Amino acid sequence: MNEKKCNGYESMYTFLSEDDFLKHLENCEECKAEHERMQKVSSLIQEAKPYIIEKRNRAKVLKAACAIFIIFFSTLSIPLYTVGTHMYEDVMASSMTAEEMGLPVDEYGFLYIN
Ligand SMILES: [Zn+2]
Secondary structure, three states: OOOOOOOOHHHHHHOOHHHHHHHHHHOHHHHHHHHHHHHHHHHHHHHHHHHHHHHHHHHHHHHHHHHHHHHHHHHHHHHHHHHHHHHHHHHHHHHHOOOOOOOOOOOOOOOOOO
16 A cells, blocks of 8 residues: 555655645655655745744845935925925015015115114
8 A cells, every 4th residue: 555656756756645644654665764854955945934034024125224214305395395495485574674664774785884
């Protein structure tokens, strides 16, 4: 029953059920060796996972920071610039000149001080 022909580790892993595959490993030195190698690789991946996740998160944080930076400058900076311009115009329009305030001015409209 367990004398199945081996089609190689990958195809056995793919086409056999988990139980049949484990049984096959007991009867097939080639697949057993391959399986042990794969276990080592997967344990290496498990060990590397936190580092990979951390790296990914850092990339995410960087991307988020870039997005915030872009959003801030593409949306906020324009209204702020507009508000700034309006404020400057408002100040210029509402501020009276020295002459309008009844102060002595010279011929150029500047405040004249004795
Ligand atoms: Zn095999």
